[in-house]
Amino acid sequence: MTDLGGDLIPRDRVTDEIAEAWIGGLKWNPALTMPVFERLLAADDRDDLNYWLSSRPLDREMTAAVVASPLIKHRLALIEHDRLDVDAFAGLARDPSPRIRFEYAVMAGEYGRRVPDGVPEILAGDSEARVRAMSTLWGLPLHVRARLAEDEDARVRGRALTPELWPHLSATVRESLLADPEPQVREAVAAILSDGAEKLPEPEPPLAPEERVGSDDRFVRRDAALDPDVPTALALRLAEDPDDEVVLALSMREDLTEEQRAAIAYVVPHGYHMQPPWIVERGHEPAVARRAAASGHVLLRRSIAMQRDLPADVVDVLARDEDFFVKLTLCQSCEQAPHELVVEMYAYWHGLTWSFLRHHPNFAKPGLARYADHPNVRLRGAALADPDAGPELVMELIDDPHVGGSAVKDPRLPTEELVRRLTVPGSAWYAAANPALSPEAMHRLLDLAGVARAGAKAD
The missing domain is CATH 1.25.10 (Leucine-rich Repeat Variant)
Known part of the structure; x- marks a missing residue:
């Protein structure tokens, strides 16, 4: 240290x-x-x-x-x-x-x-x-x-x-x-x-499936569209429902064939969406995961990509999906998401959660150092996550206007450069945050900064 x-x-x-x-x-x-x-x-x-x-x-x-x-x-x-x-x-x-x-x-x-x-x-x-x-x-x-x-x-x-x-x-x-x-x-x-x-009023008898499908209440129809207890043929009457949410719910039923699903004119909403209950409850089962990953319905593929653990073949299918958000969801949720895809999403996703991808278990891998001179600033920063890189990489990036601070904080920074950076305005904060500093060095900095030692214990 x-x-x-x-x-x-x-x-x-x-x-x-x-x-x-x-x-x-x-x-x-x-x-x-x-x-x-x-x-x-x-x-x-x-x-x-x-x-x-x-x-x-x-x-x-x-x-x-x-x-x-x-x-x-x-x-x-x-x-x-x-x-x-x-x-x-x-x-x-x-x-x-x-x-x-x-x-x-x-x-x-x-x-x-x-x-x-x-x-x-x-x-x-x-x-x-x-x-x-x-x-x-x-x-x-x-x-x-x-x-x-x-x-x-x-x-x-x-x-x-x-x-x-x-x-x-x-x-x-x-x-x-x-x-x-x-x-x-x-x-x-x-x-x-x-x-x-007090005695509560007797509950009203449940509606029959036909009554639910024909209800004036769109929420009743939406629930019927998803309910496996409603026969498939009866539920398919809702394919012409005037409410988009009802039609969308119908399209995500587990019992539909892919041909039946494709025949429904559902609308894919922007942003987050409802996961069908059968995927929420049984998405961890390999057979369910494989079926959803192979579906032509993009929301079923996005839904199964939310699973934390998936079979390798399912991960491979989802990682090659044509839909950006299937791949992004896989990287955000699944621990088996492949390294290259996680790095790609980290580099190009502009949502608020992009930086969290750096903490994915498959992010920091040997080979990231190749991005040290990449025009994409995020990839240059990712180069510092290469566990096999040495001090040369850190020194290469230390004056980068975007990732230089991270380089100064890197424990692989040579000692003489770390000491020098401690007195360079703009770098001193990052140098003090470098975990390579010994406890004695930290105390010395506080001494020089005028912070009293009263009550401090020996490390």
Whole structure:
């Protein structure tokens, strides 16, 4: 790793611009150690920007350090982070700031996060009513929910009430809730009673297939068009339906032959489309995947291309499809999408998700270095993903106006060039983000930038 001992960077070369660039680049350095991270947290009181804390990867120790930060902006940054150690994150349930506790109560289980045992009870016992109200979102035990049903705040009482809780409440509490003067509590009670205490009206008998196909409601006809329980011959009457969505749904039925499908005058919509249920449910089955991939219906081919795993022969068929969006969908969704196609889509797709293709498991392969002098700027950047390329490639691209920053961040950059770039305006930020910097080098940069070492631990 690159060290910066001695006078490789004289203090008189460190301008305010360079110092700020180092601090900014180090925040995104993937090799950041905990002691350096703590120093960066201490330096982060210089401005109000905290985007780095809500976006960069944070391990358990880093998350705990942010939870313990005295700056509320740091703790708030964690609320929107979608990849955190949930046990460390749960420290916010006891945060001294009511605002933080409320935000945590709202977001504790978002992004599919597990809410640790005991945390809902902590939130339910909070001194702030709005926090207690939000605690009802995350699986409270019935005895805790029952306590909240008697809370002094009407919002809390209303949110605590559920059909499951009602039978467990004492007769006295139920009578009190029935006579509650607050509208939101009365509405919650009424919803429970209408759901369970009163007999619901008998459901109307289901419509016969003929009635569904002939319905005036286009949504009923659309559902009938897709329903395998509606006989094929009857469903085909909808081929002349005035509603394009009904006709499109019909065209994607599983039981149609390709000849029947081709005879339907369906319209392919722009943008995303409905996947037929049979592909959603059984698209992982090789026989279903092969049938859809061989279909003349482009939406069936796009639908099966959304599968994460597909047989090799199906991938081969879809990768050669004449439809651009079949191939793009394959690259965005399927882990077996071929390397060359992923690179092609990365280079030429202009949608918002183009950059995500760089993270496809088949993107970084030997041979990408051949694109180093390609006129397409994305392909020049892709050259840096070649795992077999050496420092020569990095140096070839380092002054490229479009991908030079990525080259400066590349750990294959020669040490002497990395050190030089640390004092070059426009390159200093990227050089500080280079994971080849040793922990000692990172500390040295912070020393030169005037960031105090107080409390820093040895790496």
